[in-house]
Amino acid sequence: MNSDNDLQIAGDILEVPHLLQPPREHPVTVAEFAGLARTIAADRAQWEHLVRYDATTRWYHRLRTGPGYEVWLLSWVPGQGSGSHDHGRSSGVLTVLEGTLTERTGRGTRALAAGAQRVFAPGYVHEVVNDALEPAVSLHVYYPGLTEMPMHTAQSCAARPVTA
Numbered sequence: 366m367n368s369d370n371d372l373q374i375a376g377d378i379l380e381v382p383h384l385l386q387p388p389r390e391h392p393v394t395v396a397e398f399a400g401l402a403r404t405i406a407a408d409r410a411q412w413e414h415l416v417r418y419d420a421t422t423r424w425y426h427r428l429r430t431g432p433g434y435e436v437w438l439l440s441w442v443p444g445q446g447s448g449s450h451d452h453g454r455s456s457g458v459l460t461v462l463e464g465t466l467t468e469r470t471g472r473g474t475r476a477l478a479a480g481a482q483r484v485f486a487p488g489y490v491h492e493v494v495n496d497a498l499e500p501a502v503s504l505h506v507y508y509p510g511l512t513e514m515p516m517h518t519a520q521s522c523a524a525r526p527v528t529a
Contacts, residue, residue, distance in 0.1 A: 390432070391431045391432050391433075391434070392431070392434065392508075395456070395458075395484055398434070398456075398458050398484075398506050398508060399458050399482055399484060401436070401458075401506060402436075402458045402460040402482065402504055402506050403460070403482070405428070405429075405436065405504055406460050406462050406480075406504055411428075412428060412438050412462070412502075412504070415428070415438060416438065416440050416502055417440060418440050418442050418500055419440070419442070420442055422445075423439060423440070423441060423445050423447070424439065424440045425437055425438065425439045425440075426438045426439075428504070430510065433508060433509045433510065434506060434507060434508040434509065434510060435506070435507050435510040435511055436504065436505070436506050437504070437505040437506075437507070437511075438502070438503075438504055438505075439502070439503050439504075439505060440500060440501070440502050441464070441466060441493075441494075441495035441500060441501040441502070441503070442495065442500050443495050443496075443497060443498055443499065443500070444494075444495065444496075445494070445495050446492060446493060446494030446495065447491075447492055447493045447494070448492060448516055449469075449490060449491070449492040449516065449517040449518065450490070450491070450492070450514050450515060450516050450517060451487075451488050451489055451490045451491075451514070451515055451517065452485070452487065452488075452489070452507060452511060452513070452514060453487065453488075453511070453512060453513035453514065453515060454487045454509065454512070454513075455487060455507040455508060455509055455510070455511050455512070456484075456485065456486050456487055456507070456508050457484070457485050457489075457505060457506060457507045457508070457511075458482060458483070458484050458485075458505070458506040459477075459482065459483045459484075459485070459493070459503060459504075459505055460480075460481070460482045460503060460504040460505075460506075461477045461478060461479050461480065461481045461482075461501065461502075461503050462479060462502040462503060462504055463479055463500070463501055463502040464479065464495065464497055464499050464500055464501025464502065465477065465478045465479070465495075465496075465497045465499075465501060466493050466494065466495055466496075466497075466501050466503060467493070467494050467495070467496045468483060468491050468492070468493050469491060469492040469493075469494070470489075470490065470491045470492075471490065490517050
């Protein structure tokens, strides 16, 4: 009778290269892009010294590019927001690095504290704003790289609480 305990690997598995997945040069799945964002977020030395705050406009800096993707660093002083928009044909991962941001969509409003991640598909309409009293910093990964950001009317992101 076979059981899980009957499985044994004889020899060195690393000597069977055709059974191993080759290492990827860059992210290709949603999970890998979210993982890339988490890795960058955890390495504060990579981004913290670059952050600037601008009271007149949202500050942003392209942190990295790769094959078909871009990584952006944004800062938000209290009251600053993106306006209701989508990202054209790009998918994205939004990761809050510091502070708290509010995301408004047609489905409701959600507070995103440091460490929170949102993954979105092309055409996803939302508004991001800093409703808090402290500045915030966020990381955005777009695949393919961001080429457009169509703006929408505020009604498409009417505020109602999200139950999650």
